[in-house]
Amino acid sequence: MxxxxxxxxxxxxxxxxxxxxxxxxxxxxxxxxxxxxxxxxxxxxxxxxxxxxxxxxxxxxxxLITESEFGDQLDLQIGDTGQVQTNLDAFEVTLESVRKETELDGEQAELDFFLIADITLTNISDDVIDADSAKGTLEMTGMLDGSGFSDLSEHGYEGVEGVEGELAPGESTEGQFVVQIMESDKYYMRIIGGLIAAGGVLNDVRWTFTESEIE
The missing domain is CATH 1.20.5 (Single alpha-helices involved in coiled-coils or other helix-helix interfaces)
Incomplete structure (x- = not known):
């Protein structure tokens, strides 16, 4: 059991x-x-x-735009219009005139003098562009093989109006491009070389003018 x-x-x-x-x-x-x-x-x-x-x-x-509609424009002069193609948009720049001053608003030029260029910027793309960014592709120099100088108009000099604001397709704006520069036989306004090398700007544009052409 x-x-x-x-x-x-x-x-x-x-x-x-x-x-x-x-x-x-x-x-x-x-x-x-x-x-x-x-x-x-x-x-x-x-x-x-x-x-x-x-x-x-x-x-x-x-x-992104990968190919420019325009060729290089390297023989422009005062009064000519250059067409610039970036990887995002396109615009025209006309170099209307250039004058020089040894001082602005009582500020003495640290280099030889100021160059003040009157420019017209026109949006020729299909989209709204920022005028200040477009102007930022440019520089001025007295040495073709040397470095250039960017615009100083944002410093608020009296009588100087910068190029800024948004531009609709076909819209234009006028203003001044200001630099301090050394005296030279020739001067150049051109696209910043680094932007071309990096593919930010797709074509080279350059204006050349001499001392005798400066007001």
Whole structure:
């Protein structure tokens, strides 16, 4: 009889053990399934995000202009209009006149004198452009192989009006481009060379004038 009870108890214990193992296994399998599903969901979201970024970058890259509609214009003079093509837009610059001053608003030129160029800037692209950014592609120098000087009109000199504001397609604005410069036989207004090298501006434009042409 005792043997019978012992056998029955052993059988029940085995059944409980098997049931517990089965429950643990089901729990582990459920947790593993949830983790796998969560990981797969995260991977899908990441891939979707990366795909979206790639699409956005591709669309942004496709907006860039890679070839100029205009050739290089390196023989311009005072009174001439140059056409500039950047990788985003296009505009015209006319060098109307140039004068020099040894001081502006009582400020003595640290170099030989100030050059003040009157320019007209016209938006010839299909989009609105920033006139100040367009003007920022230009510099003046007295040495063709040397570095150039950027515009100082934002310093607020009396009687000097900078070229700024937004220009709609076909719209123009006038203003002054001011630099301090050393005396030279010839002077140049040109596109900043680094912008051409970097592909920001796609064609080279340069005006040349002499001392006798300066007012």
């Amino acid at each position: 005792k043997k019978y009870y012992l056998t029955a108890m052993m059988g029940l214990l085995c059944m409980f053990a098997l049931a517990a193992c089965s429950a643990d296994e089901d729990t582990d399998n459920g947790e593993q399934a949830e983790e796998a599903q969560s990981q797969e969901s995260e991977e899908n979201e990441t891939e979707a995000g990366e795909t979206g970024d790639n699409v956005e970058e591709t669309e942004s890259d496709s907006d």
